[in-house]
Amino acid sequence: MCGIVGWIDWENDLTSQTSTLKQIADTLCHRGPDAQGEWLSRHAALAHRRLEVIDPANGGQPMLYQVGQRTYALTYNGELYNFRELKRELETRGYRFRTQSDTEVLLAAYAEWGEDCVQHFNGIFAFGLWDEQRQQLLLARDHLGVKPLYYAQRGNTILFGSELKALLAHPLIKAEVDVRGLVELFAFRHTPGSAIYRDIHELRPAHKAVCNHNGMRISRYWSLHSEPHTDDLPTTAEHIRTLLRDIVKRQLIADVPVVAMLSGGLDSSGLTALAAAEFKQEGKQLHTYSIDYVDSAQHFQGSSIRPSLDAPWVQRVSDYAGTMHHTVTVDTPELIENMLVPLHAYDLPGVGQGWASLYLLFKRMKQDAKVALSGESADEVFGGYPWFHSEAAFNAQTFPWMAEMATTRGSRHSRSLMAWLAPDVAQKVNPLEYMNQQYRSAIAEVPRLDGEGAREARMREIFYLNLTYFLPMLLDRKDLMSMATGFEVRVPFCDYRLVEYVWNIPWEMKTTGNIEKGILREALTGILPDDARKRKKSAYPTSQNxxxxxxxxxxxxxxxxxxxxxxxxxxxxxxxxxxxxxxxxxxxxxxxxxxxxxxxxxxxxxxxxxxxxxx
Known part of the structure; x- marks a missing residue:
């Protein structure tokens, strides 16, 4: 995992811009504290700040790759979990490799398949690849958007980077926010592709952009397809189990220590058990980590979204899986002291303690390892949130989590979250029409299944909204809080093969056993103890002190x-x-x-x- 920066200018000579390029890239040193590099040609300048995970000795970037008279330069953030298979395939096609890094494999894949190389990748990635002979830039982002990528165009110049701060550090970019940006920031958060600041954009997940002197062409290289699910319940559960085992095994590949997050919930517990089994086969013990708060038991008040404390379940799963567990306990002074860390990581106002506590957890984990597994996206993929099971959210013609908030917390409470804005600002920011517009646009994207019943069709809409509008917020939080301390977090439930398969499982089967994520619970039979496997979902904990x-x-x-x-x-x-x-x-x-x-x-x-x- 790393920080990447690129600066392309088809009209001006960039070879003398090393100092400015370094200043921009240095804003991302937290993402890559282990190494740095810059590469400049006449019209392209790439920089990299590296967190060494795969082939530390030889994987430095920007990496150059030459095939005949062609020269390619790459700055890349992420991991290709299938790079070994790709390497073998490319070797049969005549390619030779000088490193053990996935970076070199990505470059060779481009040399072989051009921009269609992304069709061959399984991983989490954001990269900029410069084709010197064609004077052409390829930008690409992984299927679910685990790794961030922002870009901006100013005349003949294109700038891109892992975080907004890198773009804002360039002399051409100003921190300007208009009414639409305020709506996104304070009321919606956020439309895919939006970056809040005026004329700065986020490359959407599963998209690529080809940029040359004629302009930028953005296209989608992967999308979900709706089709009948023909597997029965046992076959479906077994297929999910098989996929998860393969996914976890792939995502444990690293040349540095790997650990796991463990909340005691279904998602992290399942991944922990699978990872611990892999470790045992190699004679090793998996280390796991959870967050807790001083006097949490004393102040805990159960609710529909947090029905139980995590600690007893963390211990239950750790004992069962045989992990060495570490509880990171934080108190109010630490949360207040780190309140602004999310802001400076996100370059926008964040959510506060929910982000700051995660940063403190990752900061502690970084003392022991560089890579961790986490359970993000299981709720979006399998349908774990309360609004998947709410008639109010089902019937509302808006984003389901907003309908659920109005129902469970009351419309007065929901309105109060906007009431802090001055009346004239609130009038301009008025989110209702904007939100309705975004909702209609999102619904129009849903891949339909001909002949599907009304209830299944609506559930498909709700899943799509969660995957494309809700999940990005959690992935941003995970990436920014982990990378703020130079720590890589992998998310097995974001493997696109799993997402594709579960997408078409009927809702009745997804909720088998009349419980949220029932099919995942079924798939984890024998992997987790039954009591932990059947624990009701409890949201990420926050301090109630x-x-x-x-x-x-x-x-x-x-x-x-x-x-x-x-x-x-x-x-x-x-x-x-x-x-x-x-x-x-x-x-x-x-x-x-x-x-x-x-x-x-x-x-x-x-x-x-x-x-x-x-x-």
């Missing part, structure tokens, strides 16, 4: 009372003060903390990034 809510309230009041605070231009001071002083009857602590976190991070964002707002 009142000291945390009080701390963010106090910080928010400092901003409210500072007439020069940048956020004053956006916020409804009266509302924010009432929330921070605890004078909004019935507003849960969770909602209070969320709103205060948003004010704190927005204020710091406007100040640190010198944002120009056009509203």
């Amino acid at each position: 009142p000291t945390y809510v009080n701390a963010v309230r106090d910080w928010t009041l400092e901003i409210v009372n500072d007439a020069n605070a940048p956020a004053q231009s956006l916020m409804n001071t009266q509302v924010v003060r009432a929330v921070a002083e605890g004078k909004v009857p019935g507003l849960p602590d969770e909602a209070t903390a969320f709103l205060c976190e948003r004010v704190i991070q927005t204020n710091e964002w406007l100040k640190d990034y010198h944002v120009t707002l056009s509203v």
Whole structure:
């Protein structure tokens, strides 16, 4: 895993721009603390900041590859889990390799198949590949969008990078946000392809872009296809089990230590058990890690989304799988101290403690390893969230998680999450029509199955919305918080082969046993103990300690009372003060903390990034 940067200019000579290129790339040193490199030609400048995982000695980048008179240069972030098979195939076609890295395999794949090389990849990746003879750039991003890739065009110049900060460091790019950006930031979050800042874009998952002096051509290289599912229940469960074993085995490949995240929930527990079995075959013990909070048992209040504490289940699965477990316990002072880490990782206001606590977990894990497995995307792939099982969300003509929020938390609570904005700003940001427009666009993309019943068709829509609009937020969080500490996290449930197969499993079979993710539970029979396998889903834990809510309230009041605070231009001071002083009857602590976190991070964002707002 790494940080990548590229600067293409078809009109000007870039060979003298080494200093500027290094300054831009150095904004990503946290992503790649182990090595660095730059490569410049007349019209292309590529840079790389490396986290050494595969072939540390020989996998440096940007990597050059020559075939005859052709020269290719690559800056690449990610892992190809099938690089060994690809290497063998390419060797039969006459290619010879000087390294053991997947980077060289990617370059040879391009030499053989051109831009269609992405059709051959199984992995997580974002890369920029410059074809010197053609004077052409290929950008590509993995199937589910595990690795980020942003780009911007300014005249004859194209810039790209792993994070927004790399683009914002270039003299041509300004931190400008218009009304649409504010809608995305404060009300929607976010449309695929949007990057909030004006005229900066995110390359969508499963897309590639071919750029030359004639312009940019963006196309989709992979998509889900709807077709009848013909396997019976036992065959389906066995196929999922077989896929997961293969996926985990592939994703354990590394030349550095690999560990696993373990929350005691179904997803991480299943991956842990499979990985631990692989480790045992090699005579090794898997190390696992979980997050907890000081006095969590004392302050825990069960809810529909967090029905039980994780700790007992973590221990149950660790004992069963035979892992060496580590619990990372954090307290309010650490959460407050690291409140702004998500902002500076994301280059946009984040969500607060849900991101900061994950950063603290990864920071501790990095002391022992460089790579971990995580269970992200299982809920989107298999249907684990409450809104998959809610009639209100099923019937609502909007994004299901928003319908679920309005139902479970009340429309008053939902509105309060926007009420902190000043009336004139809220009027311009008014998300309803924008949200409806995005919903209609998303629904229009859903791959339909002819003859499918109304209920199955609607469930297919809900799955598609989760995979394309909800999952990106979690993958961004995972990538940015892990890479902020130079740590790679792999997500086996994002393997496109698994996603393709599960996509067509009927809803009734997905919920076999009348429980969420029933088919996954069935597939993990014999891999997990039955009690852990049947544990009801519990969301990622957050601190319920009142000291945390009080701390963010106090910080928010400092901003409210500072007439020069940048956020004053956006916020409804009266509302924010009432929330921070605890004078909004019935507003849960969770909602209070969320709103205060948003004010704190927005204020710091406007100040640190010198944002120009056009509203």
